[in-house]
Amino acid sequence: MAVLHFSQCIAMPPFFENTGVRVLALCLGPTDTALLENLAPKAYDLKVGQFMMAFVESQNVVYQKPESAVKVLVDMYKTGPPASFWLSLDNKPGQNITPTIDRAFKDFENLLMPSKLKLETSEGDCTYFLKMAKWEVQGKTFLITGGASGLGALYAETFLKNGAKSVALLDIAVETGKATTERLNNTFGNKVIFLKCDVSKEEDIVSAWDAVLAQFKQIDVIINNAGIMVDTPNMWRTASDVNWQGLVSFSLKGISHMRKDEGGAGGTIINISSTAALGKPGALPVYSGSKMAVLHFGQCLTMEPFYDLTGIRILTKCLGATDTPLLHNLDARAYDPKAGKALVETVKTDGVIFQKPESAAAASLYMFQNGAPGSVWLVNNNNPAKDITPVIDSAYAAFEKVMME
Numbered sequence: 292m293a294v295l296h297f298s299q300c301i302a303m304p305p306f307f308e309n310t311g312v313r314v315l316a317l318c319l320g321p322t323d324t325a326l327l328e329n330l331a332p333k334a335y336d337l338k339v340g341q342f343m344m345a346f347v348e349s350q351n352v353v354y355q356k357p358e359s360a361v362k363v364l365v366d367m368y369k370t371g372p373p374a375s376f377w378l379s380l381d382n383k384p385g386q387n388i389t390p391t392i393d394r395a396f397k398d399f400e401n402l403l404m405p406s407k408l409k410l411e412t413s414e415g416d417c418t419y420f421l422k423m424a425k426w427e428v429q430g431k432t433f434l435i436t437g438g439a440s441g442l443g444a445l446y447a448e449t450f451l452k453n454g455a456k457s458v459a460l461l462d463i464a465v466e467t468g469k470a471t472t473e474r475l476n477n478t479f480g481n482k483v484i485f486l487k488c489d490v491s492k493e494e495d496i497v498s499a500w501d502a503v504l505a506q507f508k509q510i511d512v513i514i515n516n517a518g519i520m521v522d523t524p525n526m527w528r529t530a531s532d533v534n535w536q537g538l539v540s541f542s543l544k545g546i547s548h549m550r551k552d553e554g555g556a557g558g559t560i561i562n563i564s565s566t567a568a569l570g571k572p573g574a575l576p577v578y579s580g581s582k583m584a585v586l587h588f589g590q591c592l593t594m595e596p597f598y599d600l601t602g603i604r605i606l607t608k609c610l611g612a613t614d615t616p617l618l619h620n621l622d623a624r625a626y627d628p629k630a631g632k633a634l635v636e637t638v639k640t641d642g643v644i645f646q647k648p649e650s651a652a653a654a655s656l657y658m659f660q661n662g663a664p665g666s667v668w669l670v671n672n673n674n675p676a677k678d679i680t681p682v683i684d685s686a687y688a689a690f691e692k693v694m695m696e
């Protein structure tokens with residue numbers, strides 16, 4: 292999904308008109324190559340791998356011939372319009388699936404329109420405020436990446452105010468992290484620890500994870516919040532490691548630790564995605580692709596019987612533009628200077644609202660207290676959190692339908 296969304300974003304008009312470069316993406320179905328040999332041990336977990344294999348066998352999935360996939364690639368090259376997306380499945384001729392993908396993203400973009408949102412979550416919607424919380428913050432231990440400042444620090448404060456037992460803040464910024472920890476400990480009574488951890492480095496993750504467990508013994512909630520937005524030539528790889536690989540690493544460690552079927556206590560993993568996964572910001576294809584990867588990772592992980600088996604709730608938050616340093620110097624964050632200039636212009640002309648961090652944190656608390664396992668939430672424009680799982684599910688149902696045709 293990161294590949295598809297990267298391609299969609301970078302190819303946004305007037306990309307082809309300006310550059311003469313045609314971006315095409317191929318969604319390849321199961322194809323008879325070494326990639327599909329001995330599948331079960333390739334899953335993130337053997338039990339899940341065996342479940343997947345049983346499914347593949349029960350469905351008589353066809354592994355198409357590699358020659359058929361290559362033919363589709365060649366046809367796509369010969370006939371594909373700029374920014375088109377193709378399917379190669381079951382040895383059939385290539386199918387241009389751009390209309391289906393576009394329709395799904397139109398539905399996502401509609402979620403971002405303030406007028407449409409108001410229809411569904413008005414300020415007077417009492418049920419939003421009065422609904423009983425289903426998931427307790429009280430007594431829970433939190434691990435928050437990127438917790439030294441910005442939204443991460445605010446999540447810590449919000450959950451502490453609502454009864455969290457302990458919080459581990461992990462961040463690359465040591466001085467800021469220590470200062471935030473001291474401030475929170477002065478207010479909430481020594482419940483917070485700080486650990487230096489660069490989430491783009493596996494060795495940092497391993498040692499911080501071990502240190503948090505040595506201190507707290509149990510982690511109930513992980514907020515994978517650390518993220519940077521820099522698509523520039525010298526930083527896009529680091530940004531991908533921070534936004535995506537770090538999140539995967541903490542999620543997998545969290546699953547091993549929390550899973551009830553292997554002696555854990557269950558728990559919640561909150562992954563911070565963005566409205567950049569729902570819209571197509573042409574200047575930020577790497578950032579947007581990484582946030583789409585975060586969204587799709589959560590959806591795949593949480594497929595049945597994940598929650599029943601493990602007792603782990605995966606929540607994904609699509610956060611809209613929020614007034615933190617992440618949005619400073621926007622022009623220098625795009626993949627190239629021309630795109631950066633265009634981004635700054637669009638933010639002005641579209642009147643993009645930079646919502647208050649406090650609003651985003653309050654909405655996140657609501658999402659924690661009420662989010663069903665596997666749900667996806669929109670937190671945008673200072674509005675209450677909105678459960679957008681049905682819209683995401685219906686887009687994926689449309690993708691699946693195309694594969695059945």
Ligand SMILES: NC(=O)C1=CN([C@@H]2O[C@H](COP(=O)(O)OP(=O)(O)OC[C@H]3O[C@@H](n4cnc5c(N)ncnc54)[C@H](O)[C@@H]3O)[C@@H](O)[C@H]2O)C=CC1
Pocket residue numbers: 436437438439440441442443461462463464488489490491515516517518519520533563564565566609610611612613614615616617618
């Ligand atoms: N501010 C916004 O408009 C939006 C933010 N988000 C996401 O929310 C999350 C938090 O963003 P903000 O608080 O706005 O950003 P921020 O820039 O204010 O704070 C980010 C925090 O992450 C830390 N960090 C940076 N690199 C790190 C690394 N390699 N390892 C560990 N920590 C690291 C920073 O030191 C800082 O404390 C990010 O994942 C971001 O993508 C999503 C949508 C909109």
Ligand SMILES: CCCCCC(=O)/C=C/C=C\C=C\C=C\[C@@H](O)[C@@H](O)CCCC(=O)O
Pocket residue numbers: 400520565566567569570571572573610611612613618637638641643
């Ligand atoms: C839709 C992007 C907001 C994502 C929030 C985030 O993580 C970082 C935001 C940084 C800049 C936002 C720019 C927004 C520009 C939009 O007005 C538009 O140009 C991009 C979306 C175009 C589309 O939806 O097709």
